Amino acid sequence: MDTNWGAFTAAEPELAKTVEERFAAYTHHVLATLRRDGSPRTTGLEVRFAGGELWLGMMPDSLKAADLRRDPRFALQANPGEGTTMGGGDVRICGRAVEIADEDAEARAGYAEEVEPPEPFHLFRTELTEVVRTCVEDEKYLVVQVWKPGEPVRTLKRT
Template sequence: MPQSVMGPAGIMSAMTTWQDVERAEPEFAGRVRGLFDAHKHKTIATLRADGSPRISGIEAQFADGDLVFGSMPGARKGADLRRDPRFALHSATVDPVDGAEADWPGEAKITGRATATEGEKGSDRFVADITEVVHTHLDPKATLLVVEWWTPAHGLRRVERE
């Protein structure tokens, strides 16, 4: 069940945690988490003060049912998230191996809003309020691109493309 957090103008709103995704779609969440856990470094997109995008390297972890990530003190991505909490997080990308494309695990993305919490030694720590989770991969024959995505409002959906 989503937890409540204080939203804009002091209004309580529901927060979607990683645990909510796992409860709703355990198999899908397991695949996505596997892609994020496979490599230490991920890429995060934030919004600069002028509204233009910023892409930065970041480490992210799944801990106690949440997706959490941090930022060094004074880092621009932390300032971006404190000003505008919207983010997009991308797993590490690996290329399919020629001749073994069906073994490609794909890539994963999580979007949402970051809520600042207390970090260690003055660093920024954020907890994700998840709005969308995506897994892009190939079908078992490696003939179709498969895009699966989950949102709190619509659940899990899937499209296949040639």
């Protein structure tokens, strides 16, 4: 079962807000895709949350776009920032990327309102399969929150 960002936000508004804040703290994040041979590729990426969607925009003919066209699975890690405190925790989103064709002018225009993309550009909306937040609580607990479509957030605490 997959879902978009808007459905996740409706189901888990507090976690969604925290995740968006982590991504908003920095411009560049890390996208993991699968190469043709199945090995992982990590690259930098800017993301946008708009219109109930998490958008991934890419330069024309980029390797990460080719990877997603071939195999849409991805993992997206928020930039942890400077130092070791990671205010708000460490967040990761996994899912599948669905390319928005050039002919879908409405979706592409909605994305372009948020950013001035180069022309041409690849645009993908995301279908989420997992959202994970890891943080330290009370300076002694490692807390991991895991959300999957159709399930409530599971919270694990470790000392």
